[in-house]
Amino acid sequence: MTTPAIAAVAATKRFPGVLANDAVDFTVFAGEVHTILGENGAGKSTLAAMLCGLYQPDEGHVERNGEPTLLRSPRDGLAQGIGMVHQHFRLVDRFTVAENVILGDPDQPRLIDQSVVETRVAEIGERFGLPIDPRARIADLTVGQRQRVEIVKMLYRDAEVLLLDEPTAVLTPKEVEALFITVNAMTAAGKAIVFISHKLGEVMSISDRVTVMRAGRVTGEVATADTDQRHLAELMVGRPVESETRRATAKSGQADVLLECRGLTLSIDGQNAVDDVDITLRRGEILGIAGVAGNGQRPLARLLAGIDGCDAGSVAVNGSSVTNHGPLAARNAGLAFVPEDRLGTGLVPGLSLTDNMLLTRPRKFLVDRKGARREVGQAITDYEIKTPGTEAHARLLSGGNSQKVLLARELASLGTEDGPQVIIVSSPTRGLDIGAAEFVRGLLHEARERGAAVLIISEDLDEVRSLADRVAVLYRGQIALQGRTDDLTIEQIGLAMAGVSADDDVGASPAEVAG
Amino acid sequence: MLPFNVRLERRMDFPWWRNALTPFLSVLAALIVGGAFLAIEGFNPITVYRALFDASFTSKFGITDTLTLATPLILTGLAAAIVFRMNLFNIGAEGQLYLGAIFGSWAGLTISEGLPTILGVTVVLIAGAIGGALWALPPALAKAYLGTSEIITTLMFTFIGLFLMKYLIFGSNSAWRDTEVANFPQGRKIPPEARFEAFGNTRLHWGLIVAIGIAIGIWALIRFTSLGFDMNVVGSSPNAAAYAGIPVRRTVIIALLISGALGGLAGATEVAGRAFALDPNGLELGIGFTGIVVAALARYNPFAIIFVATFLGGIRNAGLALQSLPGERVPVEVSLMLQGAILLFAIGGEVFGNNRLRLTRRVTTADAIAEATA
Structure with missing residues (x-):
C-alpha cells in the first residue's frame, strides 16, 4: 500500500x-x-x-x-x-x-x-x-x-x-x-x-x-x-454555506388555480412520452416534478409551455385554455418558461444580451433595442450578472450567468398585471455553482411570495425536496406519485422514481427492484 | 512525420480589426498567388496588375464601367447575404436574375410605354422583383415544409430559368423576341420610358443609386425591424425560435422570397440599365454566382457589399482591357482566375480569423518521462 x-x-x-x-x-x-x-x-x-x-x-x-x-x-x-x-x-x-x-x-x-x-x-x-x-x-x-x-x-x-x-x-x-x-x-x-x-x-x-x-x-x-x-x-x-428550506406558509388549498392540465398525452415514436398527466398548480405554491432523466420531463415541459402540441388532453393557464395554441398564446396568458437548455433554446448564443432580452417580448414592426438595453443593464446590476457588457454575446456567459439572464427576462414585471403568473423552470440550478444556485432558489421563492405559481422540473431529487411544497414523480410519462413534500419520505419518492407503485410489495429485494 | 503537431484552436476574442483585416489579407494573398501564375506564363505581374488597376479604377470610363458592372453585383450580393447569414443557402440568384429580366422586360415592353420614365422604370423593377421572388418560391416552400435542401433546388431552378430565357429568344417567336430582325435572334428593345437614365455620356446609370438605396434598406431591415430580428434568431438557433414562438417556416419562406426578389431586381436593373432587352448573351455572365463571392467577402454586411461589388466589378471590367495590353496578350481568364482565388482565400481567411494555428512539439514517451522526472 x-x-x-x-x-x-x-x-x-x-x-x-x-x-x-x-x-x-x-x-x-x-x-x-x-x-x-x-x-x-x-x-x-x-x-x-x-x-x-x-x-x-x-x-x-x-x-x-x-x-x-x-x-x-x-x-x-x-x-x-x-x-x-x-x-x-x-x-x-x-x-x-x-x-x-x-x-x-x-x-x-x-x-x-x-x-x-x-x-x-x-x-x-x-x-x-x-x-x-x-x-x-x-x-x-x-x-x-x-x-x-x-x-x-x-x-x-x-x-x-x-x-x-x-x-x-x-x-x-x-x-x-x-x-x-x-x-x-x-x-x-x-x-x-x-x-x-x-x-x-x-x-x-x-x-x-x-x-x-x-x-x-x-x-x-x-x-x-x-x-x-x-x-x-x-x-x-470556498466559504461557509447556509442551507435553508422555506415552505409555503399559507395553506394554498383554496388559492386560484393558475395552471391546470388534464389528461395531457403525447406520443413520440409510438410510445407515450407524456401519458395522461393531470397537474393542478395554485397561486403561491411550488410544485416539483421529480424523476429519473428521460421519463417525460422534457416533453411535458414543452407541452405545458405550448412549444409542442399534444395528442390529447388540455392545458389552461390562468383560466384560459391554451391547448395547442403555441408558445405565444401560453405566454400571453401569463406563462413563463425557463428551459433546461439555456444556451440554444432559452438564449441565442450568437446574439447579444440586449437582443436576447427581446426574444420573448411582444413584436412590433421595429425592435426596441434601447428599452432592452436598459433592461439588461438593470438586470446586470440587480442579478449581479458577470458579463463584459450588454452587447456581449450570450455564448460568453457561464451557466450561472446565463440562467440569471434568462430568469431576469422571464420574471420581468413579476407581480404586475402583465407579469408572469405561472413560471415553469426546468433544471433550475443544474450546472450552477452554489452561490448562483442559492440566488436562483431565492428568486423562485420570491416569485411564489409575490403570488406566482412555480413548477420546477428537475432530476435532482434533493433540489426538488428542498424547493417544492408539493412533489410529483414522473415515471414513463405518468405521474406515479404526488403529495406534499413533508408527507413523503425519500424512500417513497425513490420507489416511485424506479416505477414501483405503492400497491406493489414494497418489501421486494433490492436486486429485483434494481434489475 | 513532422516533429510537431498542428492544431486549430478556436479563438476566444473577436476584435473588430480582425474582421476588417481578413478580407484585405485574403485579396492580397490571392493577388500574390495570381501573380505567381502570371509569372509562370511569362507575364510581368506588376505590369498586368497596374494595367488592371488603370483599366478599372483610375481612368474616367474605367471607373464608370466598373460601377456599371458593380450595380447588379450589389443586388445579387445582397440576395446571397440576406439568407446566407441565416444559414439558408440560396445559390440560385443567377436563375432569379434571369426571371427578373424576363418579367422586367415584359413589363417594359407592355406597360411602360407612354408612362413618365420614373414610373416606367419602377414598373420594370417591380416586375423583376416579383419574377425573382416567384422563382425562389418553390424552393422556399420545399425547404419550409419538406426540408428539401435549398442548395440543390435553387441551383436546379437556375438552369430551368436559363433555358426558359434562351427559349424565349432563340427557340420561339415569343413576345420578347424582335421578329423584325431576321439574321440573328435577339430581344425586342424596351421603350426609352422603361430605361434608366445614364450619367452624362457614360454607360453608368441610375440603377447604381437604386442598388445602393436597397443595400441601405436591407441593412435597416436586418438591424431595426422585428422581421430582421426574427430572421437572426431563426438563422442562429431554430430551437430558440420555436421556444420564443417565432413562426420558423414563415420566416424562412419570407427570407428566401426577399432573396429571390433581390436576384430578380438585379436582372431587371440589367435590362433597364444596360441590355435594354431580354438579351440572353448579355445576361449570362455569372452575375448571380459572383454575388455569392461578393457576399462572402463582405461578410454579409450590406455596406461592405457595395465596396466588394465595386472591386470585383473592376476585376471583371479589366478582363477585357487586359487582352489589349500592348505587347502582352493576357488571356481574359486571368480575371476569372483571380476571382476564384479571392474566394478561396476568403474562405480560408475565415478559418484563420476564427481559429488560431498552434504548433506543439511532438514528444516521445521517453522524452516526456525524462522531462517530467527531471
Whole structure:
C-alpha cells in the first residue's frame, strides 16, 4: 500500500482561456475509493481524463504503481489497467452485452468464441454484483443496466483502476445502492476506484478519501472519517454555506388555480412520452416534478409551455385554455418558461444580451433595442450578472450567468398585471455553482411570495425536496406519485422514481427492484 | 512525420480589426498567388496588375464601367447575404436574375410605354422583383415544409430559368423576341420610358443609386425591424425560435422570397440599365454566382457589399482591357482566375480569423518521462 496504483503529479492542463487543472496532485491506492469532489467546471472531469489517457497533462505527469507513464489515449490507459466509465455511455444499441464488452478489445483472438465471452461476463457479474444477461441487446436495457455493462467492460479487460464519472447522476436511489455494493466488491478485490461526484451525501457514504477541487485547484484532501458534509461543502465553495428550506406558509388549498392540465398525452415514436398527466398548480405554491432523466420531463415541459402540441388532453393557464395554441398564446396568458437548455433554446448564443432580452417580448414592426438595453443593464446590476457588457454575446456567459439572464427576462414585471403568473423552470440550478444556485432558489421563492405559481422540473431529487411544497414523480410519462413534500419520505419518492407503485410489495429485494 | 503537431484552436476574442483585416489579407494573398501564375506564363505581374488597376479604377470610363458592372453585383450580393447569414443557402440568384429580366422586360415592353420614365422604370423593377421572388418560391416552400435542401433546388431552378430565357429568344417567336430582325435572334428593345437614365455620356446609370438605396434598406431591415430580428434568431438557433414562438417556416419562406426578389431586381436593373432587352448573351455572365463571392467577402454586411461589388466589378471590367495590353496578350481568364482565388482565400481567411494555428512539439514517451522526472 505504499505506492499508489495511480497518481497525478503536479498535473496542469490548459484549454483556450481556461486553466482547467493547476498543478494537481492526486493519488489512489489499491483497495480504496477516492472521490474527486467539486462543482461543475471545477476540473474534476479534466483530472479524470488525464488519469485515463484521454488528455495528456501540459505540465506534470501521471504515475502508475509509482512509475512515470505517458498515456497517449484511453487505449494506452486500458493497456495499463486503467478504465473509465463515462457519464454518457459508449455502447452500441443494436449489439448485445457480450458484443459490446469485447468491442475494440485488442486482446480478442481473431476468431471470437461467443460462449467464452458470455461465460466470463457472467462470472464477472457474479463476482462483483453486476447481474446482466450477456445476450441482451443494449437497446432493451435500462439506464442502470447499461451502466453495469460499462463497468463489466472495464473489468473484462482486467482494469485495476476504475474511474467512475458521476455514475449516480442517471440512477434511482435503489440503483445507487446496487452500484455501491459493486464498488465495495471491487475494492475488496483490490481495485482502486476513483469516484467523481458533486453529491455530498453519496460521497460521504462511499469514499475512503475525498479530494475537493475548486476552479482547477485542489482545495483539500481529507479522509471521510475525519470530515462531514458541511466541511466538504465549504471546501467546495470556498466559504461557509447556509442551507435553508422555506415552505409555503399559507395553506394554498383554496388559492386560484393558475395552471391546470388534464389528461395531457403525447406520443413520440409510438410510445407515450407524456401519458395522461393531470397537474393542478395554485397561486403561491411550488410544485416539483421529480424523476429519473428521460421519463417525460422534457416533453411535458414543452407541452405545458405550448412549444409542442399534444395528442390529447388540455392545458389552461390562468383560466384560459391554451391547448395547442403555441408558445405565444401560453405566454400571453401569463406563462413563463425557463428551459433546461439555456444556451440554444432559452438564449441565442450568437446574439447579444440586449437582443436576447427581446426574444420573448411582444413584436412590433421595429425592435426596441434601447428599452432592452436598459433592461439588461438593470438586470446586470440587480442579478449581479458577470458579463463584459450588454452587447456581449450570450455564448460568453457561464451557466450561472446565463440562467440569471434568462430568469431576469422571464420574471420581468413579476407581480404586475402583465407579469408572469405561472413560471415553469426546468433544471433550475443544474450546472450552477452554489452561490448562483442559492440566488436562483431565492428568486423562485420570491416569485411564489409575490403570488406566482412555480413548477420546477428537475432530476435532482434533493433540489426538488428542498424547493417544492408539493412533489410529483414522473415515471414513463405518468405521474406515479404526488403529495406534499413533508408527507413523503425519500424512500417513497425513490420507489416511485424506479416505477414501483405503492400497491406493489414494497418489501421486494433490492436486486429485483434494481434489475 | 513532422516533429510537431498542428492544431486549430478556436479563438476566444473577436476584435473588430480582425474582421476588417481578413478580407484585405485574403485579396492580397490571392493577388500574390495570381501573380505567381502570371509569372509562370511569362507575364510581368506588376505590369498586368497596374494595367488592371488603370483599366478599372483610375481612368474616367474605367471607373464608370466598373460601377456599371458593380450595380447588379450589389443586388445579387445582397440576395446571397440576406439568407446566407441565416444559414439558408440560396445559390440560385443567377436563375432569379434571369426571371427578373424576363418579367422586367415584359413589363417594359407592355406597360411602360407612354408612362413618365420614373414610373416606367419602377414598373420594370417591380416586375423583376416579383419574377425573382416567384422563382425562389418553390424552393422556399420545399425547404419550409419538406426540408428539401435549398442548395440543390435553387441551383436546379437556375438552369430551368436559363433555358426558359434562351427559349424565349432563340427557340420561339415569343413576345420578347424582335421578329423584325431576321439574321440573328435577339430581344425586342424596351421603350426609352422603361430605361434608366445614364450619367452624362457614360454607360453608368441610375440603377447604381437604386442598388445602393436597397443595400441601405436591407441593412435597416436586418438591424431595426422585428422581421430582421426574427430572421437572426431563426438563422442562429431554430430551437430558440420555436421556444420564443417565432413562426420558423414563415420566416424562412419570407427570407428566401426577399432573396429571390433581390436576384430578380438585379436582372431587371440589367435590362433597364444596360441590355435594354431580354438579351440572353448579355445576361449570362455569372452575375448571380459572383454575388455569392461578393457576399462572402463582405461578410454579409450590406455596406461592405457595395465596396466588394465595386472591386470585383473592376476585376471583371479589366478582363477585357487586359487582352489589349500592348505587347502582352493576357488571356481574359486571368480575371476569372483571380476571382476564384479571392474566394478561396476568403474562405480560408475565415478559418484563420476564427481559429488560431498552434504548433506543439511532438514528444516521445521517453522524452516526456525524462522531462517530467527531471
